[in-house]
Amino acid sequence: MARFAARRLLGMVAVLFAVSVLTFLIFNVIPSSDPAQRMAGKTATPQLIANITEEWGFDDPLPQQYLTMMEKVFSGDLISYEGREDVDERIVEGIPATFSLCLGAVVIWMFFGVLFGYLSAVRSGGILDRALTVLAITGLSIPIFLIGEVFLVYLTYKTEILPSGGYVEFGESPLEWAEHLVLPWVTLAIVYIGIYSRILRANMLDAMNEDHVRTARAKGLRERHVMTRHVMRNSLVPIVTLLGLDVGALLGGAIVVEAIFSLNGIGEYAYISLINTDLPPIMAIVLFGAFFIVLFNALVDIAYAYLDPRVKLGESAQ
């Protein structure tokens, strides 16, 4: 376990380094992005621009600029170009909304993904299976931004069944928290429900032909018990792998959903910063996201060892 942790930690440092360098380089090669010019405003004098450039170190050599920025990211001194906000503070403020969104979406998609996948597999070839297949493919094919906008138009503007956006703290009112989040949750979850139910169905159909399933039946276990304890249980390993990867990378989906429903979380902050080509918050958010991707990858490996006793941590790469 210690060796596993050490190796993963080392891996994380490497990934964060690579991601930050790439992000930094991309922002230095895209055109018309002289931040000093934009910070100084439209009526700026050359002197003002020169001062800002000097003050922010925009004419330092690139490696120097990179190091300065990294130092600021990790010491919490990072200031955005646009509006000169404290970036880390702004991210911390956005955490509750983004985490609420992601957590709820994961719960919804795991519940329905596993339920639909299980039902399709058990009733494979039947009407229910076919209906769920159509549903899953439909969910998979409609882009998130379209689903979100359609929900907004029909469930909030036209019928006013649900609030049209914004975020309410859970501590303030749990009911309003849920009311504001239910559409974003569903919007974010739909694609994943489709993917997960299809994958679980395929895995279960494979697992049903395993010899040990026949053994389970020969022991006199009831069919439902055979399906849940033996077929589904053994089919969850790839689902957990996917879950780890998807949760880690969920910030990508959150950017779109938060922008549609104005949740004012990290995703929406990322969206605004991208539009403004505002490097400091983008750098911080990219690192924040990459951190979770690496973290969840490690969690997947730990879950693997739990789900499949043949997997031993720390030995896989030997």
Place this chain on the structure above:
Amino acid sequence: MSSVGASTLLSVRDLRVGFATEGGLLQAVDGVSFDLAAGEVLAVVGESGSGKSVTAQTLLGLTRSPNARIAGSVRLGGTELLDADDATLHGIRGDRMAMVFQDPMTSFNPVYRIGAQIVEAIRAHRPETSKGAAREQAVELLGSVGIPEPERRVDAYPYELSGGMRQRAMIAMALALDPEVLIADEPTTALDVTVQAQILRLLEQLNRERGLATILITHDLGVVAETADRVLVMYAGRVVEQGTLEEIFYDPQHPYTWGLLGSLTRLDRERPERLPQIGGAPPSLIDLPAGCSFRPRCPHAFGRCEELPGLDARLPDAPGHLDRCWLDPETKRGGRPQ
């Protein structure tokens, strides 16, 4: 043979199992009948595709599926199993009739401990048994089939045991509810030769000590020679010969049985250049030849073989020795290889 005696435990009559495939109906088992007496070891012998495993699995209802066409009768005690509802079937599987499979590597669920899988079987039938008590039973069972350090092995995962140990554990699980009938479907095929002998000895011992009636499915007549009381030889879904072990080994009547016996390696004979084999391949079960199905491969086939011979006693001195062959018994005694 056809009368159901007082000691008859399991009685199979005219069992037919077909599977609807895209190529047509695959008749895997075509009119198999036999009785299993308490305490008896019945060997079912045949090549791959002879229908022996399908017969075995059908006894427990394991071949039921939308494509399966199952007819005939399987009675355990007074209970008809072929059209039994799920609840009846669940009650019988594992409890009165248990099964051991060919490959112990894949027949355990890899993600649960051996003990947990035995406990699961016990508690499926005796839900009132506490987990702790069931676990103690599991330890005892593992010990009784010759697994050393059972209290440690009970917590092992299947992959942590050797093939032979795993098959012992499989047998322990099958014994968990003290069944009346044990069906062993090629229980030694996936094992090393030395381990094979150990497992056979174990099965024999269980039969002797517990009076456990056993159906031993195998393609290996060597296995049969060591353990069986009676032998059923199957070919292309039908029984082609049946009799006691002595009858089948010392006075085989069907040319297919001669072929099977001929391909045994024997230590008491000079080793041949090359082991004799039965020419040709088993026929397609979708499109069986008319008459005797062994006819295309049989060196002794003659005109009458175009008509299917019944499974009848053809020897005046052995009323229990049945076969499906038109050849005259005297001709056969002269013509078969010794």
